[in-house]
Amino acid sequence: MGLSSSSKQIFQDEYFTAFVDERLRIVRTVRGDKPFGTLEDLDGIFARLGDALDTLDRSRYGHLADIRAAPGRNDPQFEAAMDRLRPRWIGGFRKIGVLVRSTVGLLQIQRHARRDGVNRLISQDEAELLKYLTEED
Template sequence: MSDKQVFQDEYFTVLVDERRGIVRTIRSSAPFTSLEELEGIFTRLGESLDALGRSRYGLLADLRAGPGRNDPEFEAIMEQRHRPRWIGGFRRVGVLVRSTVGVMQIQRHARSDGVERMISKDEDELLKYLTQGG
């Protein structure tokens, strides 16, 4: 694997594959303990992604290990502040999920935040999408 780790904390690992032009954010299974802590978590993640130069890369957001959470307060703060900080500015975005329920939840996010992305349980399909021109 030609991925280079550029960031890691309790919640996210960021890997870069320069050859394919893909940044991979991998969500850990650690639950967020409070809404207040999200600010720091997504600031650190966002800064690490900014440092790479987002527009040069496709983003693969691997959410398979992440605990599901869809309470309204969490959803609202993610949509308004943190998801754009995470996925904004990349050439293309692919989201890797574990289940059909995950696909449906991310489709709902895409409708509400307007960021185009491919959502799949198939990593190869997403990698193909992220490395296509366009």
């Protein structure tokens, strides 16, 4: 189960691709497998992604963040930078679902959710996330 054939790509760089599915009212961001460069690079990466997502009325959409391909990284400097930048990526959406590859990834995202105070469903099951994101509140 994935986004419908009516989904359209709204952003792509070497780190992320973003799609919007108007029928399902879901935005999907897919993190590629290329490691981030320096911590200073992160500001530009998330500014560009955030600008693309800002072209949408975020409150109308569920957001599926597919991070299965992301290289694992949890050093303190990276974690601090992501705490600062994550709202630019996931902020303002009606609901958030995070698709992870492993239990380790699930635990890391749970830790982020506690620090952010932003509710999200974290799962290795895409169908479960899509069901959650398309349910009415």
